[in-house]
Amino acid sequence: MKQIIFNIILWSSCLSAYSQTQEQKDSIKKVELNEFVVSGNKFEERKKNVTQRIEVVSSKEMAQMNAQTTADVLTNTGQVFVQKSQQGGGSPVIRGFEAARIQLNVDGIRMNNAIYRTGHLHNIITMDNNSLERLEVLYGPASTIHGSDALGGVILLKTRDPKHGKAKKMELTGTNALLRYSTINQEKTVNVGITFGNKNFAALTNLTFSNFGDMVQGKNGVDSIMDLWKKKFVVERINGVDTVVPNSDPFKQISSGYSQFDLMQKFSIRSSQKIRHMINLQLSNSTDVPRYDRLSEQSNGLPRSAQWYYGPQFRTLAAYEFNARNLNGFFNDISATISHQFVEESRHNRSFKSANLNHRVERIHVSGFNVAVRHKDDINEITIGTDAQLNSLKSVAEIENINTGEVSKLDTRYPDGKNNMNLFGLYYQHILKLMDGKLVMNDGIRFNYTSLHSMIIDTSILFRLPFTDLSQRNRALTGNIGLAYMPDDELRFNINFSSGFRSPNFDDMTKVFESVSGQRLIVPNTDLKPEETRNVDLGIRYNDGIVDINVYGFYTHFVNAIVSDVYTFNGSDSILYDGVLTPVFASQNKAKAFVYGGGFQFIYRPTMRLSFNASMNYTYGRYNNDTILVPLDHVPPVIGRFGIKYEEEHFYGEIFSIFNGRKKLQDYSPGGEDNLQYATPQ
Structure with a gap:
């Protein structure tokens, strides 16, 4: 019994x-099957119907990460390498492409503007991660939908929307608050958000203030190597003289702290169940952001710089969005946005023992619009859209004598006259669902037109070149096609072909007047063409709810890459510049490169509450330099993450590690942005 x-x-x-x-x-x-994304299309789309690889970080996951900035959110995923020149920064790298060669997009609006450079860009930290509903990373070229700069991928930042109430009376529909203190850099962050609304109107306010103290670096490592990275000195001005003062704590990175304030205000109006209007206002501002790397450099045993800092990173966005869903007629969905952005950034530097403090300030206005319509039926989804971005730049500069207060002229970073760059695009994207949705095809095409015009006014101080007007126009045609096959709910195969382009901007065309006296003069080249990438992606995923394995690989061919090389100007290989006959160089579409790599993600869930996760990504890149393969810059070493997570309804805990492999000295680019001179000795 x-x-x-x-x-x-x-x-x-x-x-x-x-x-x-x-x-x-x-x-x-x-x-998993019902997860929606918007980066693969201008409209909400089930992730399973997009053949390109997309990773999504939800607001819940971001809250669990408790990261200090949006750049740190990306780092914590273990899927994106993030470069930092200073604490007040974070430049994402996707598949060996960085800065102007990937696109940042907030609420469907391009953040990339006409002065995005190809070095390192830290604009992503001007987007408050506490205001985000979702972050999506689209891997590989994605210019069909997103246009210029999407050579290596797109990072789409979707902010939270106001939540409507259920009745006619106004009510509180949501609140959030955060108070955080971090010991490693004495970070203090306060975030407050509130949402209220009724059936037809809703408003959301979100404010964040952060103060980041000086960073403290790790102390463990080989002594001979660690000694290279110690901050042994600081520069103080004593009795009007720059003086080198010993740093009492060489592991503390003096002059690396800063503060930042972010505000987001949204208003939502429902004119019917199908139509919504949205006003989206954003502001981000910071204090001066020190360039710690520059302040650490020495020359002949003395500091190279007494001062080197970015001025406040100031960004504003004002946008009106119109959304209509589930309409009668051929087109079921309509989305339209008009927007205006203003960005101010500046660089300030003074050499050690010099009285001259250089100020260079860039102010750029960016107006834009995009309109998209979508038709949906059981088999087809057709999206047709158009977009434009109008850039207007003012570049100013001056030298300030810190002893006398006297101000004098200084060459500007970009031409000092009118600077305009306009981009226009028209695209078509199609999703075809066959075999009851088990087989999905994506295909699309885009045409883009770009014009650029700059004027030099003060040629007596600015460059002394025999021209004052620069103009350029170019066109680009790009597309994509891909297949995804899902024999059942657990298995998915995908292959995707896509291309991307990047139109030359002011940083390529006009920020080129830097000379090594008598040795090198870089002049404008109005014949520059867009950079292009062509890519193939392969992936397989198995997910039965307990075990989730995702394996993927890619190959990208990079053509018309812009590099600086010898050039002829008006038929001559040298011109008289500042009284010296100087060889001529120019930016040209000369480089061809390739990047390939792959990785995996693994999740094991033995119970509903406990899970184990691991991921790893590998990237390899080379460019062809006179038939010799040379390492491509921006290519990160192996990166990865593993962790153990336990989660209940009101509790979350995770132990995780983010790691990267070594980058051998022979894998550093001899030029470009890798900075071999700063590499850790092998």
């Missing part, structure tokens, strides 16, 4: 465990 009872209990337990496991599988698979 006891044996019978025992068998019944054992059978019941197994049945219960099986039932819970099956429930877990079904629940997780249901979430």
Whole structure:
């Protein structure tokens, strides 16, 4: 009898465990199958219907990360390498492409503007991660939908929307608050958000203030190597003289701290169940951001710089969005946005023992619009859209004598006259669903037109070149086609071909008047063409709700890459510049390169609450330099992450590690942005 009872209990337990496991599988698979993304299309689209690789970080995951900045959110995923020249920064790298060669996009609006450079860009930290509903990373060329600069991928930042109430009376529909203190850099952050609304109107306000103290670096490592990175000195001005003062704590990175303030205000109006209007206002501002790397450099045993800092990173956005869904007629969905952005950035530097403080300030206004319509039926989804971005830049500069206050002229970073760059695009994107949705095809095409015009006014101080007007126009045609096959709810195969382009901007065309006296003069080249990438992606994923394995690989061919090389100007290989006959160089579409790589993601969920996760990504890049393969810059070493997570309804805990492999000295680019001179000795 006891044996019978025992068998019944054992059978019941197994049945219960099986039932819970099956429930877990079904629940997780249901979430995966119904997850929506917007980076693969201008409209909400099920992730399973997009053939290109997309990673999504939800607001819940970001809250669990508790990261200090949006750049740190990307780092914590273990899927994106982020470069930092200073604490007040973060430049994402996607598949060996960085800065102006990837696109940042907030709420469907391009953040990339006409002065985005190809070095390192830290604009992503001007987007408050506490205001985000979702972050999406689209891997590989994605210019069909997103236009110029999407050579290596797109980072789409979707902010939270106001939540409407259910009645006519106004009510509180949401609040959030955060108070954080971090010991490593004495960070202090306060975030407050509030949402209220009724059936037809809703408003959201979100404010964040952060103060970041000086960073403290790690102390563990090989002594001979660690000694290279110690901050042994600081420069103080004593009795009007720059003086080198020993740093009492060489592991503390003096002059690396800064503060930042972010504000977002949104208003939502429902004119009907199908139509919504949105006003989106954003502001981000910071204090001066020290360039710690520059302040650490020495020359002949003395500091190279007494001062080197970015001025406040100031960004504003004002946008009106119109959205209509589930309309009658051929086009079921309509989305339209008009926007205006203003960005101010500046650079300030003074050499050690010099009285001259250089100020260079760039102010850029960016107006834009995009309109998209979508038709949906059981088999087809067709999206047709157009977009434009109008850039207007003012570049100013001066030298300030810190002893006398006297101000004098200084060459500007870009031409000091009118600077305009305009981009226009027209695109078509199609999703075809066959075999009851088991086979999905994506295809699309885009045409883009770009014009650029700059004027030099003060040629007596600015460059002394025999021209004052620069103009350029170019066109680009790009597209994509891909297939995804899902034989069942657990298995998915995908292949995707896509191309991307980047139109030359002011940084390529006009910020080129830097001379090595008598040796090198870089002049404008109005024949520059857009850079282009052509890419193939392969992937396979198995997810039964307990085990989730995703394996992927890619190959990207990079053509018309812009590099600086010898040039002829008006038929001559040298021109008289500042009284010296100087060889001529120019930016040219000369380089060809390739990047390939792959990786995997693994998640094991033995229970609904406990999970183990691991990921790793590898990238390899080379460019062709006179038939010799040379390392491509911006290519990161192996990166990865592993962790153990436990989660309940009101509790979350995770132990994780983010790591990267070494980058061998022979894998550093001899030029460009890799900065071999700062590499760790092997």
